[in-house]
Amino acid sequence: MTGAEQRHAPATLRNRDAIVAVLETILPSSGTVLEIASGTGEHAIYFGRKFPQLIFQPSDPDPVNQQSIAA
Numbered sequence: 001m002t003g004a005e006q007r008h009a010p011a012t013l014r015n016r017d018a019i020v021a022v023l024e025t026i027l028p029s030s031g032t033v034l035e036i037a038s039g040t041g042e043h044a045i046y047f048g049r050k051f052p053q054l055i056f057q058p059s060d061p062d063p064v065n066q067q068s069i070a071a
Contacts, residue, residue, distance in 0.1 A: 006071035007064070012042040019043070020050050032057055041069035 027033065030053050035044050038058035048056045058069045 005068065007040040007068040009040045009042060012040065012046070016043060016046050020047065023047065023051070027051060027054060029053060031055070034059060037061075038069055039065055041065070041071075044069070 032055040033047070033051075035047075035056055035058045038044055038060045041058045041060075044056040044058035048054070060066055060069060
């Protein structure tokens with residue numbers, strides 16, 4: 001990586017499948033999903049793989065989190 005390090009949030013591994021179970025019931029069949037306050041960006045990556053028909057757009061105001069998302 002070029003100066004940017006991808007961060008890891010342990011809670012991501014604990015809660016991502018429970019979140020997917022809810023998202024399966026409410027997400028549209030196609031489109032773009034804006035994730036607000038994405039933190040490390042790990043959820044957006046995981047959800048993007050689980051829902052390949054959707055585009056997940058992470059966002060976060062924190063510069064450190066922005067670097068993690070970019071990484």
